[in-house]
């Protein structure tokens with residue numbers, strides 16, 4: 492790692508003031524930042540350690556939802572009894588990610604901000620528009636087995652690697668952010684970006700802004716939801732394709748549906764068109780297959796990832812079937 | 821914070837910072853560069869070379885230690901970030917000459933070959949027991965998946981952890 496200055500923030504205000512200096516990075520769990528600093532991909536000259544700010548609690552909200560502190564650890568979030576009982580899809584998604592050690596370190600805010608695992612992004616000897624804007628994309632025409640099938644651009648075909656974020660997208664969470672200009676909230680769907688011609692920006696967070704919490708709405712779809720992750724080995728690997736599926740079912744008929752995919756796009760991929768198409772239909776394999784067709788209607792493969800389209804189709808149907816209760820009415 | 825902080829300022833001089841940790845029960849104060857990982861602090865500055873460096877990127881678990889009783893990867897945190905906390909390494913598992921029950925079980929179950937991953941496996945297993953989430957062998961496999969063993973000693977590792985879990989369940993007294 493290159494040398495840097497280190498400062499521990501005692502108060503939110505200190506962190507915000509220090510964080511708006513250029514060349515400064517926040518560090519929480521460090522599990523993504525230090526990985527990338529060791530690879531020389533990120534080179535901050537000052538680190539502001541926010542890990543001891545009192546933003547690590549999980550609290551009930553007046554509307555019946557739950558507020559997840561940005562600095563609550565992924566493990567503590569997944570094992571929180573309220574998350575387990577009211578948002579089991581979220582608990583499952585978190586526990587499908589990384590390893591127990593990493594989940595003990597990783598924070599919820601850091602998980603939202605983690606960078607892509609595209610191999611060219613990590614390899615400073617290759618071109619990458621996300622790492623070095625304007626240098627080109629090593630993955631287009633290179634090895635792109637793990638890359639996007641939806642929402643990609645001629646500049647970047649990377650995918651967002653998070654599991655937790657796929658469940659948050661399906662739950663329609665809200666991100667709470669504080670910056671030099673005060674506090675604001677961002678709907679989850681507007682937090683991560685598609686690459687367009689500025690793939691260096693993963694999110695709509697502005698420089699100096701700190702995530703303080705993630706709010707979950709009251710509806711957790713606890714009775715009929717699941718998170719399905721498909722990967723190259725049984726554990727401790729990133730998703731090739733993952734699906735967060737949630738249904739509100741009334742007598743075999745779907746009242747409301749939520750569907751989001753991971754491993755397929757530059758952001759957690761929630762498809763409200765497919766959700767609308769599920770509503771009012773019987774919870775049957777035919778209905779689920781139709782929804783999968785809608786999600787993948789514009790899917791486009793690159794040289795090595797065509798398998799993801801079929802995989803995603805089957806994963807969507809399986810996840811929705813499992814969410815419905817494994818019953819095939 | 822920009823997505824890719826790339827500094828235009830010159831690198832700061834390597835000014836050492838003072839870090840105080842309780843390591844295996846003893847308070848230790850170090851003067852180290854702020855970018856020293858907890859792993860390097862243990863191995864290079866405290867001569868506690870039991871904790872291993874496998875990948876240095878969070879991918880293998882060889883560097884697993886317990887901080888305030890919880891297992892973490894020492895390669896992906898800074899020593900200075902752990903200021904004031906209590907660190908247990910493989911050297912701190914035994915009580916004097918009495919091996920930790922997990923260490924005895926690893927020997928009894930032939931849970932290692934070259935032994936390079938073993939300190940991390942032991943600390944991770946200690947963390948797993950403290951977390952209390954594992955019930956079945958499949959749970960043990962899943963919750964030990966952050967520790968890679970290139971020798972493939974996995975069956976012995978699962979058996980060793982299982983045997984300690986079983987003994988605790990029958991004895992009722994946690995080692």
Ligand SMILES: Cc1cc2nc3c(=O)[nH]c(=O)nc-3n(C[C@H](O)[C@H](O)[C@H](O)COP(=O)(O)OP(=O)(O)OC[C@H]3O[C@@H](n4cnc5c(N)ncnc54)[C@H](O)[C@@H]3O)c2cc1C
Pocket residue numbers: 516517518519520521522523524525526541561562565587588589590593596597598599600601602603604605652653654655700701702703727728729730821877878879
């Ligand atoms: C081997 C390995 C396997 C993994 N597997 C998976 C997986 O399968 N699924 C998965 O989802 N993840 C996986 N991860 C990624 C892991 O979940 C992330 O690294 C972690 O969630 C990041 O959180 P952190 O607190 O450690 O972030 P840090 O490393 O501290 O920070 C990451 C980034 O977020 C910024 N940041 C941190 N907190 C805030 C905040 N509150 N506000 C604004 N910016 C902030 C930092 O400045 C930095 O840019 C894996 C990681 C490793 C190393």
Ligand code: SF4
Pocket residue numbers: 607609610611612618619620621622627628629630631646647648649690
């Ligand atoms: S896909 Fe994106 S992250 Fe990967 S090399 Fe291309 S520009 Fe970089």
Ligand code: FES
Pocket residue numbers: 872873874875876877878879880881882883884893894895896
């Ligand atoms: S050395 Fe830390 S996980 Fe491999």
Ligand code: FES
Pocket residue numbers: 931932933934935936937938968969970971972973
């Ligand atoms: S015993 Fe050799 S790596 Fe595990």
